[in-house]
Amino acid sequence: MPEPALPPGLTTRPLVPSDARAVFELIAEQERADVGVAEIEEDDLVSEWQQPSYDLAGNSIGVLDGEQVVAYVEYMGEERYDAAVLPSHRGRGIGTWLAAWVQDLARSRGAAMLGMPVPQGSAGDHLLTALGYDVRWTSWVLRLPEGASVGERPLPDGYVLREATPADHEQVWTVTEDAFLEWAVRARTSFEDFAARVWQRPGFEPWHLQVVTAPDEQVVAVANAWNAPTDDGVDTYVSKLAVAASHRNLGLAQALLVAVFAAGRERGATSSSLSTDSRTGALSLYEKVGMRPASVWLHRAIPLGEE
Template sequence: MNAPHDVRPARPEDLREVLAVFHAVDLDTAGETLLDAVDLEGFWSDPTFDAEHDTRLVFDGGRPVAAGSLFANGFARVDVVPDACGRGLGTLLADWVERRQRERGGDHCEQEAFETDTRTRTFLEARGYVPAHETWSLELPADATIAERPLPDGVVVRPMRAGEEHVVHQVVEDAFNEWEGRTPRAFESWKALVLDRPGMTQDHLLVAAAGDDVLGACVGMDGESDDEYWVAQLAVRRDQRGRGLAQQLLAVSYAAARARGRTRGRLDTDSRTGALSLYERLGMHVTLSFTSYRLTL
């Protein structure tokens, strides 16, 4: 680094400062902010996350200019605000992230780079990271709708009931754990990110069920802007796929959001799911694309 900087773990009261760093980088590389305070609070409340050991915040004259965070699944964010690039702060934090992950017994680290972010891609590749999978953010335009699908006899889409939380978590995990290289998420971590998220209602947590048998699940979340709604998780049991459950869950979830004034339906999908073409056929279009890079430690 060209000049001394203050580096310390982030504290709970630093959440807004960390978020400001993330936002500065996202606006520079993606043209929009992709994480809000509620999202970050959820990540920090995950019982596997310890801000004292799993974050670093870098200050220049009292101003936060870089942040590093390491999460339970080996995913890391290393962010340097644009006007502080070139000082070695990214290298400082990347060294720390990888060292910390080794201390935790992890065998890999993952970081993301947007398609147009040549600087981050070059940086990660120089450190030995290799592309693991592609991810796309999609949006359903405000003037488009997801067509409803008739469901098999006895199957309905309804809100998740009290007592079904563990079953819904298992449906999501079983589906997502089919992806190569994914680290499973324990129930308590999922609860912190989903069930304990402020503002969650029955419209945000939908299931496709035959009686008490949960066949699929859809988890929605209000976005940072007042018109934005994200489907964060959409999963159908392997033995129930191809019956229209995912499409109907998506249709009902977005319709409920629009009834509350959230007209922009969004979601992320990646190359491990094979679902991109489905979403595009339903009228969604790609707004952002990025690569997840993986480093074997």
């Protein structure tokens, strides 16, 4: 089949760090069109792009109409990429071109499979389906309704919940990565890249990273959360919630949720949210504490054969 082409008049170039604002606005407009609210934050991109191992120029392409970034794609490594097309530019073949571009890049890096999350029933979902992408897993953005709270769960004797200190950082990284790698399809994130997305994230405050320590004072559970402005208020978003395997079923995750949601409300949040997916088996846990799905995302992927 012939390679897809971009519409006349559009240009392309690799992204640079100063594009963060433009790409954020692009993704936000796509999310508003697809799920009714923008979930993305500009700092998500800044923290991702500042990871020491990440080569933004070598892993991304922006599509421009004049000076405006109207579409982009970036290869996150291994089997994952992200992409967006401004709703006003849909139906012009740009998404098909982006998919071909990133597949070629991933194939050249040795990837055998490639995929990305798309809102269920969205234009991106329909496009990837037409391009032969199949669903690998389902994700949900869950919210705690305004005015609701998670029921408190007392910690077992000897366990302590507190804000993390720099001395905890290596244990925070270890506990979180160990927990996520039980189901995630990726290599272990380096300590330096983890730091770039957690305590080096723009605007980081001590309450954003809370831990539970066991009687031996070792970190055994972690929550990373922050307040984010939304289209209709302020939301406390939990980016990471992890409990060491040998300390589960003790209520540690619930205690951390209570703590970070309360800290967020004290600082002006009116809602609370997090995301989970079908690989973790955690959906029912969050529903039991009163959280409800706000949007459904499908991770669609395609095998990369030889060209």
